[in-house]
């Protein structure tokens with residue numbers, strides 16, 4: 001039997017989780033392929049989260065590597081790779097791949113492409129993807145899904161590839177509310193790390209990292225999976241106890257000189273896509289932005305008129321159409337723009353964006369990149385951007401690269 005792998009090209013308006021559920025229960029694709037009585041497995045962060053819950057609750061560790069004895073102790077890219085290896089060993093009839101390349105470094109992406117191309121010879125692959133360039137070469141047929149989760153087009157993959165991809169308009173002009181950077185005009189450098197080394201139990205991760213981040217710079221932090229990018233961010237943000245005792249000057253204060261974790265957090269606007277899952281209440285865009293002034297998830301006290309006024313100015317900067325809208329009613333791309341504004345509203349000198357374009361579709365990622373470029377152009381807020389993806393159109397001033405080694409990763413500026 002010849003097996004033809006298929007791709008589902010989604011936009012952010014479609015309900016991916018519902019589609020995944022319906023594929024596995026043989027409802028979604030039943031007019032096209034019969035999956036009944038076939039053994040199917042799901043490669044997704046949803047599956048990773050379920051395995052990690054099992055590790056915590058039931059002490060079960062079926063997925064491990066020579067380096068990591070549990071999924072929970074792996075970096076996000078390592079988790080996705082380890083899950084894929086594990087699923088392949090289960091010899092399923094088909095695997096549903098949910099945004100398979102996100103969080104994965106470039107070298108691993110290549111090896112995954114090769115592995116899946118071979119696997120596709122005798123296993124059905126069903127790939128869900130948001131970005132056209134993410135389509136696996138072994139995909140033969142592409143189903144385009146609309147905002148109501150309906151399949152609106154079935155095309156040969158070669159024909160699909162030739163369809164024009166949306167290109168950036170670069171039309172976004174942002175008029176930032178006045179004085180948004182007043183409170184931190186004279187702090188420079190913002191971050192100075194002097195020979196910072198970090199290890200987890202007997203496992204060196206960072207090796208003598210020295211890095212200075214000046215006001216107004218736009219940095220991209222890169223490095224392969226497991227090289228320590230998240231660890232380095234958590235040291236700067238103040239979320240990692242291994243930051244204590246390190247030689248660092250953060251926002252003009254030497255680490256250990258009596259600063260509180262909140263002193264540091266006040267200076268940083270932080271956004272990573274996983275944060276959106278914490279905001280389940282149907283809040284207005286205005287309340288979401290005001291909650292950024294308080295560093296809280298949701299709003300627990302009545303906002304003052306001044307706070308409402310500040311939020312309004314920021315909403316108008318994005319678009320008047322966001323006024324009085326509920327956050328949940330926005331597209332994912334719009335939600336992410338609101339989340340960046342939420343991170344900016346307290347006037348942080350430093351904005352950290354951790355894999356911000358994951359799961360954004362072609363259109364929304366362009367919108368998002370336009371916004372980051374507009375913020376960077378102002379040169380008022382320092383940006384630290386972490387991503388494995390080269391986004392055409394995104395132009396960081398400098399790149400800090402972590403290079404893994406036996407004693408942990410070292411860093412170079414390039």
Ligand SMILES: Nc1ncnc2c1ncn2[C@@H]1O[C@H](COP(=O)(O)OP(=O)(O)OP(=O)(O)O)[C@@H](O)[C@H]1O
Pocket residue numbers: 068072073074075076077078103200201203205223224225226227228229230231232
């Ligand atoms: N809690 C932990 N216990 C043990 N090891 C850990 C823990 N957290 C991270 N590590 C290890 O530290 C290393 C660096 O992980 P980190 O998440 O910082 O990497 P990363 O560069 O962000 O990776 P990715 O690109 O996959 O997100 C990895 O090898 C990981 O296994």
